[in-house]
Amino acid sequence: MADGEVRATYQQCIAELDRLGIKYTVVDHPAAETTAQADHYIEGLEGARTKTMFLHDKKQRHYLVIMDDRKRMDFKAFQEISGAKRISMAKDEEITAELGLRPGIISPFGLMNNQEKDVQVYIDQMVLDQPIWTFHPNENTHTIFLANQDVLRFIEAHGFSYQVIDLPA
Structure with a gap:
């Protein structure tokens, strides 16, 4: 998706969850x-x-990392875990081009817009241990609650695998 168009919408997210038969609750x-506001x-x-x-x-490879919002991203630890070099936050235009999302509202739901399937997905063990996860469903005026296994099913349904990692607290 090289044109940089924001494609991931709340309606797209909900329609895709419904299509997959995934149950959710939206606030x-x-x-x-x-x-903190969310x-x-x-x-x-x-x-x-x-x-x-x-x-x-x-090398401009992309990584999607799902973690507990109380943790700080330890870039050095992530580099050691992933083997990547010089990890940094992706630029706003990369977020839009790769995931179809607006910067600041990143979630695994943007993976449905990554046609090249070239994003590597990592999930922190601290989150994986929790039965219910929350995300913004492509808009920051909603929070969606889903079972952890349903999020994993969503990721896999869009052609992605994921690695479980243990980021330092």
Whole structure:
């Protein structure tokens, strides 16, 4: 998807989850610009608060990392785990080109727009251990709750595999 067009919408996400028969719950709320704001809007509800990082390396390979939103991304540890060199945050235009998403609203749901299937997916063990995960479903005015196994099924249904990693706390 080289044209850089934002393609991943809330409606696209919901339609795809429905097509796959994946059950979910959605909480509508005001726009959340940070994970702290999003967490406030869903306070008291069960589910791991996640953040999804979209990274690239010096060879412009892309990595999607799903982790607990309380953890800080340890770039050095990720490089050691993945074998990648010079990991950094992907540029806004890469996020849009590779995932069809707006910067700041990255989730595994953008994988359905990666036609080349060239994004490597990593999931932190701390999140994997939680039965329910939360994400923005391609818009920051909603938070979606899904079973962890359904998120994994979504990833695999779009032609991606994933690696489980143990990022330092």
